[in-house]
Amino acid sequence: MKTLILYDIPSKLEGKYWSDNITKSRQVDPLSAPAPADITPWSPHRFVLGYKGLPFQVEWVELPDIAPRMKEIGAGKNRLADGAETYTLPVLGDPNTGALVTDSWEIAEYLEKTYPEKPTFSHKSKGLIRAFTSALINLLQPAAIFPIFRASQILNERSAEYYMATREVMFKQKISEFSPEGPKRDEHWAIIEQAFTTSKEWYVEEEGKWLMGDVFSYADIFTASILSWLNRVLHEDEWEKIASWHDGRWGKLLADVKKECNHRM
Ligand SMILES: N[C@@H](CCC(=O)N[C@@H](CS)C(=O)NCC(=O)O)C(=O)O
Numbered sequence: 001m002k003t004l005i006l007y008d009i010p011s012k013l014e015g016k017y018w019s020d021n022i023t024k025s026r027q028v029d030p031l032s033a034p035a036p037a038d039i040t041p042w043s044p045h046r047f048v049l050g051y052k053g054l055p056f057q058v059e060w061v062e063l064p065d066i067a068p069r070m071k072e073i074g075a076g077k078n079r080l081a082d083g084a085e086t087y088t089l090p091v092l093g094d095p096n097t098g099a100l101v102t103d104s105w106e107i108a109e110y111l112e113k114t115y116p117e118k119p120t121f122s123h124k125s126k127g128l129i130r131a132f133t134s135a136l137i138n139l140l141q142p143a144a145i146f147p148i149f150r151a152s153q154i155l156n157e158r159s160a161e162y163y164m165a166t167r168e169v170m171f172k173q174k175i176s177e178f179s180p181e182g183p184k185r186d187e188h189w190a191i192i193e194q195a196f197t198t199s200k201e202w203y204v205e206e207e208g209k210w211l212m213g214d215v216f217s218y219a220d221i222f223t224a225s226i227l228s229w230l231n232r233v234l235h236e237d238e239w240e241k242i243a244s245w246h247d248g249r250w251g252k253l254l255a256d257v258k259k260e261c262n263h264r265m
Contacts (some may be wrong), residue, residue, distance in 0.1 A: 003055045005093040010060040011154045018232040044225040045090050045107045050261035052118050063159040076102045120218040129219045139195035143188035149178035150233040200246045216260055224257035
């Protein structure tokens with residue numbers, strides 16, 4: 001089998017990945033308030049590739065280089081959550097079929113169809129899981145600006161400059177106003193904690209460590225990819241706080257999903 005190619009955005013962190021991507025334009029189906037902007041990155045695609053045991057290599061592309069590089073390889077455009085049409089990562093190239101797939105949800109669908117052996121949408125759960133991911137994003141969306149602010153601090157210089165400039169336009173405020181310590185940051189924390197409290201209520205509906213009880217699925221991958229994003233971009237004490245909520249449920253879920261998906265970090 002030929003090695004698949006994942007186009008991803010590097011950071012200064014060990015292992016480079018951070019963009020545990022990503023806002024799917026499709027995932028911000030407005031269940032409640034419309035999404036203020038893209039809640040960017042978490043990468044379910046990495047977990048899916050790992051779970052299915054598919055060989056892949058990463059081509060790192062800095063943010064300002066995404067458009068020229070994607071044009072060069074002939075990848076399709078996508079939409080950011082604010083509706084702007086642009087080139088985004090992740091993109092997956094599969095030399096076994098010639099496919100070039102943009103968007104993390106499309107990638108998950110493609111991998112499921114092409115490599116069905118270890119399903120991530122079993123029991124015809126795709127529609128329900130899509131609704132779950134939308135619901136979870138909508139819970140977190142009003143506080144996303146806090147991890148987005150932190151993400152601007154872990155990118156390489158060129159990407160950081162690009163990211164800050166584009167996100168300031170997107171959110172119509174200066175980066176220093178995104179989530180300053182004090183009442184605004186406290187409010188972001190309260191929103192994040194409430195989002196995970198609600199998720200816990202969903203998780204405990206069935207016995208077993210996964211959302212679907214004993215059945216591992218893309219829902220767990222998606223939740224873990226958000227956790228992984230928070231783990232990567234937030235300061236250690238901030239991540240520790242989240243990991244410890246609900247008797248350590250979230251730190252454990254991330255570790256369990258990593259194990260299930262043979263995640264290397
Ligand atoms: N719906 C897409 C969203 C992808 C996305 O927003 N990617 C960001 C990563 S930070 C990106 O590539 N942004 C390019 C840019 O901001 O110009 C997905 O799920 O893959």
